[in-house]
Structure formats: structure tokens, C-alpha cells
Amino acid sequence: MQAIRETLNARRLLCPLPVIRTQDKVKQLNPGDQLEIICTDPGVMHDIPAWCRINGHQVLDTSSGNHEYIIIIEVGAK
Amino acid sequence: MSKQRKAVALISGGLDSMLAAKIVMEQGVHVEGINFFTGFCVEGHTHAIREKDNAKPNRNNALWVAEQLGIKLHIVDVIEEYKKVLINPKHGYGTHMNPCLDCKIFMVNKAKQWIEENDFDFIITGEVIGQRPMSQTKSKMPIVAKQSGADDLLLRPMCAKNLPATKPELEGWVDREKLHDITGRSRKPQIEMAKQFGIDDYSQPAGGCCFLTDKYYSAKLVDLWKAQGDKDYELDDIMLLKVGRHIRPKPNFKLIVAREEGEGRFLQGYKKDFISMHCSSHPGPLSLIDGELSAEDLFFAARVVARYAQGRDEDQVDITITQKDGSERTIQVKPFSKAEVLNEWHV
Ligand code: SF4
Numbered sequence: 001m002q003a004i005r006e007t008l009n010a011r012r013l014l015c016p017l018p019v020i021r022t023q024d025k026v027k028q029l030n031p032g033d034q035l036e037i038i039c040t041d042p043g044v045m046h047d048i049p050a051w052c053r054i055n056g057h058q059v060l061d062t063s064s065g066n067h068e069y070i071i072i073i074e075v076g077a078k
Numbered sequence: 079m080s081k082q083r084k085a086v087a088l089i090s091g092g093l094d095s096m097l098a099a100k101i102v103m104e105q106g107v108h109v110e111g112i113n114f115f116t117g118f119c120v121e122g123h124t125h126a127i128r129e130k131d132n133a134k135p136n137r138n139n140a141l142w143v144a145e146q147l148g149i150k151l152h153i154v155d156v157i158e159e160y161k162k163v164l165i166n167p168k169h170g171y172g173t174h175m176n177p178c179l180d181c182k183i184f185m186v187n188k189a190k191q192w193i194e195e196n197d198f199d200f201i202i203t204g205e206v207i208g209q210r211p212m213s214q215t216k217s218k219m220p221i222v223a224k225q226s227g228a229d230d231l232l233l234r235p236m237c238a239k240n241l242p243a244t245k246p247e248l249e250g251w252v253d254r255e256k257l258h259d260i261t262g263r264s265r266k267p268q269i270e271m272a273k274q275f276g277i278d279d280y281s282q283p284a285g286g287c288c289f290l291t292d293k294y295y296s297a298k299l300v301d302l303w304k305a306q307g308d309k310d311y312e313l314d315d316i317m318l319l320k321v322g323r324h325i326r327p328k329p330n331f332k333l334i335v336a337r338e339e340g341e342g343r344f345l346q347g348y349k350k351d352f353i354s355m356h357c358s359s360h361p362g363p364l365s366l367i368d369g370e371l372s373a374e375d376l377f378f379a380a381r382v383v384a385r386y387a388q389g390r391d392e393d394q395v396d397i398t399i400t401q402k403d404g405s406e407r408t409i410q411v412k413p414f415s416k417a418e419v420l421n422e423w424h425v
Contacts, residue, residue: 012347014317015138016115016119016138016140016153019138019141019153020115020153020154020155023152023153043138047137050138050141050145051141051151051153054144054148054149054150067343
């Protein structure tokens with residue numbers, strides 16, 4: 001199966017909602033798929049990587065600018 | 079070999095639930111954490127909004143606890159369902175607007191549903207008898223177990239020895255002898271236990287796990303309900319109660335005045351939902367105006383907004399009023415003096 005890349009718009013949501021939305025989205029994806037999460041709450045730079053570490057997913061990249069925070073993750077084995 | 083049992087632990091981010099999970103993990107049980115997001119949780123939010131709080135580590139304590147314990151954490155959005163708990167709590171409110179007993183029953187009930195769906199065996203909470211006046215007295219413990227439907231599948235490892243044995247104990251999934259008998263408000267036993275487990279960093283929220291135990295937050299919630307004539311709310315309403323100064327000079331409207339840049343930026347996101355005002359002749363904060371206002375009220379509100387701008391001591395300043403559709407007009411007003419902004423207007 002071809003890995004896919006999806007985007008999740010979590011702008012204006014405050015933590016932990018971006019984490020919850022990420023969690024719900026990841027449930028629909030398969031191992032190896034990538035998810036780009038776009039947020040405005042800086043707390044995600046802390047919370048999403050923490051969530052990934054405890055649930056076995058990988059953070060591929062984080063970036064920020066213009067009051068937006070973008071995290072790209074790869075879904076791990078479930 | 080006997081089957082490995084699985085438990086879900088309610089993780090609030092505080093020390094007690096962390097210890098409760100740890101005690102059961104030490105007995106070889108597979109533990110995962112669950113955390114319910116009601117919209118009122120202390121986690122997140124304010125530090126995301128307020129610049130000044132950004133200096134503090136803005137970690138989510140529930141996630142952090144799970145990571146320290148090395149367990150998975152499931153965060154569940156219960157914002158909608160929680161409304162019926164808060165709006166009409168069967169067992170009433172605590173000191174402020176905290177419906178702790180109903181809240182506990184609700185959360186344990188959700189955890190019960192979760193263990194059924196995920197094939198787990200029992201539920202763990204960090205409750206300690208006598209710790210909280212409303213929800214954690216010895217007489218309330220059976221109420222939570224019974225009304226949540228969890229019954230004897232609810233294990234409180236911190237005080238289990240003072241309570242009747244539960245199924246995990248009776249079936250030998252956990253050894254009752256290795257559970258505890260903590261009571262009362264002293265934190266010493268927990269701190270000692272944390273030391274024994276090598277846990278030296280933990281959060282100890284003073285009031286409780288949510289904003290509803292906060293006097294000022296509760297007053298704003300009551301004010302909101304009174305002004306709208308019913309107890310309903312949306313997530314945006316309860317978020318906005320955490321931000322800015324809330325000033326209600328008249329029953330039909332209130333102002334939400336940003337206290338600093340981070341709040342101003344957050345309030346910007348609501349300009350399509352509210353009339354907003356800012357001082358355009360001098361630096362000053364953005365304010366949202368909530369309610370139905372006459373032309374006279376708008377003028378009055380503008381004088382309040384002017385009070386919080388740098389031109390507060392001028393005879394006249396410009397206040398720009400932005401409608402929800404983005405159209406703007408500017409009026410000239412005399413800022414209210416300090417004495418004219420009455421204390422009782424502050425919600
Ligand atoms: S403090 Fe808040 S979250 Fe905690 S039990 Fe009470 S109402 Fe529920």
C-alpha cells in the first residue's frame with residue numbers, strides 16, 4: 001500500500017485540542033503515512049512530540065513562522 | 079501462565095493519579111492512561127494565550143506523566159457531553175462552580191465504556207479518602223463506583239485498604255496487601271511514596287484539576303449564564319472566560335479587554351464574532367464587546383476602552399469600532415477616569 005500524506009488544520013485550537021485532533025486523525029491512517037499538522041498554539045511544539053513519543057509515532061519535522069507552528073509526523077506501528 | 083491483566087488509569091496530570099498508576103504497574107498489570115478534556119481543564123490554554131506565562135514550561139502534565147510512567151495516554155474530547163454534568167449536576171456544586179462528584183461519576187463512567195470497547199479489565203483512579211471535601215469522602219466513594227456503573231471494577235490503589243475489596247483484588251489480579259490506606263489532606267504520604275518510586279518532578283495543582291474550582295473563573299461563568307438567561311455554553315464562550323479583563327458596566331453588554339499582546343492576538347481571532355474596539359490615536363488593547371448595544375451603549379463602551387489605552391489622561395482620544403463584517407468607524411471620546419470605572423463592573 002502506498003503511504004499517504006495528509007494535512008490537519010488545527011489553527012486556533014488550544015492544547016490539548018490539536019493533540020486530540022491529531023490522535024483522532026492518526027487512528028484513520030496506516031503505519032508509514034505522514035501527517036502535517038498546522039497549528040497556532042505554540043504549546044503543540046511540546047505536546048505533539050510528547051504524544052508521539054508515548055504512542056510510538058515519529059516527528060519528522062517541526063517549523064514555525066508567522067505565528068504558525070507546523071509539525072510533520074510519521075505514523076508508527078499500531 | 080495467567081493472563082496479563084489490563085487497566086486504564088485516569089490521569090489528571092497530578093501526583094496522585096501518577097502514583098496510583100505506578101502502584102498497579104509495579105504489580106505487573108498493563109496500564110494505559112486516559113484523560114478527559116472537558117474544556118475547563120487547567121492544562122494548556124492560558125499559557126498558550128498569555129505571553130507572560132510562556133516563560134514557564136508549557137507542558138501538558140497528563141502527557142508528561144504518561145511519558146514518565148512509560149504508558150500510552152488516550153485524551154478524550156468530552157466537551158459536549160460534559161455540558162449536562164456542569165449545567166445540571168445531580169449532586170450540586172462545590173465551593174465554586176465545580177460539580178466534582180458528578181464529574182467523577184461521569185469520568186469513571188466514560189472509562190467504564192472505554193474498557194468495554196478496548197477489552198481492558200479494570201479502572202484505576204488516584205482518589206484518596208478525605209482529600210477533597212466534596213467528592214472524596216469515604217461515603218462518596220461507593221456513590222462514584224455505583225452511579226458510574228463501574229462498581230467493583232474501580233480500584234483506588236492509594237486508599238484501597240480502607241475500602242471493600244474490589245474485583246481486581248478478589249480475583250488476585252492485584253495484591254491487596256501491596257495497595258495503600260492513605261486518608262486525609264496531608265500530602266506527606268504521597269510525597270514519600272513519590273520519593274520511593276524515584277519520582278522527583280510532579281505537578282501539584284493547588285485547587286484541583288480544572289478552572290471550575292477557581293473563584294474568579296466561576297464568577298465569570300455565572301455572569302455569562304445570568305446575562306444570556308440560561309446555562310448553556312459553547313467552547314468559545316468558556317475559552318473567552320479565561321482571557322482578558324471582563325467588564326460589565328450594564329446588564330446588556332460586557333467588554334473583554336486584552337491584558338497583553340498574547341491575549342490581544344487571541345482576541346483578534348474573534349473579530350468576526352463580536353464588535354471590537356481599539357484606541358487608534360494611542361497604543362491600547364483590543365477589546366471585544368459582547369451583547370446587544372444601543373448607540374449610546376457603544377459610546378459608553380468606547381469610553382471604557384479608552385480608559386485602558388495610553389491616552390487615558392487625555393481629554394479626547396479616537397476609538398475605532400469594527401463591526402463583525404469588518405467595516406470600521408472612528409469616534410472621539412473622553413476616557414473614563416479611574417473612579418468612573420466602578421469596581422463592581424469587573425466580573
Ligand atoms: S476539579 Fe474539575 S475536573 Fe476535577 S473533579 Fe472537580 S469538576 Fe471535575
